[in-house]
Amino acid sequence: MDAAQALADLTEISSQIRAAVLYGDDGSVLGSTLPDDARAKQLVELSNDLLAAARDAAPGDAELVQVEAATEAGSVFVVGDEKRRIVATTDPEPTVGLVFYDLKSCLRGVDAEEEKPKRAPRRRKAVEGDDAA
């Protein structure tokens, strides 16, 4: 499934997620639930700022894989890998494990689409008597 479909499924499955933006390692927006692109890009920049600050706060050289920030107004989730990430917001006090699970499922859905091998066009079987027709 493509990014837009994956995000549509995500917001349908997870009622806790208020907004989500899927983005590439270069910061390009791959899909968003927000109505305008400028805000989606702003969210990506802030998400990268959050990740950078989180890496600075990480002890030693531990590899950071996901972040959850809980504030009074709502929670922020960032999850992903070098290839693509997803930043999402929820209402206050979400079910953290469930939100992470839904976000990872969304990422896996997009990954599966990319990794799906292109099907070769089917060859028409030569039927005896075709030449005669």
Added chain:
Amino acid sequence: MRRRALAVLGFATGLAAGTTLYRRAVTRRRDRVDLYFADGSMVSLGDDSPAAERLLPIARRIVATARNGSS
């Protein structure tokens, strides 16, 4: 009689105030940031930690930006 009524009133007021304060303390949401690492470990930074002081304003901006822009 009047003294007794005042004592009961004072007790009731104190009880109500105490209950309110207790509820506030219990239900007060603490801002925090949880960092999850590849080895399965997790670090939770409370709002009083210096690292969270840098992370939480960014998180608040993300929530505000998403909220203003969500359909």
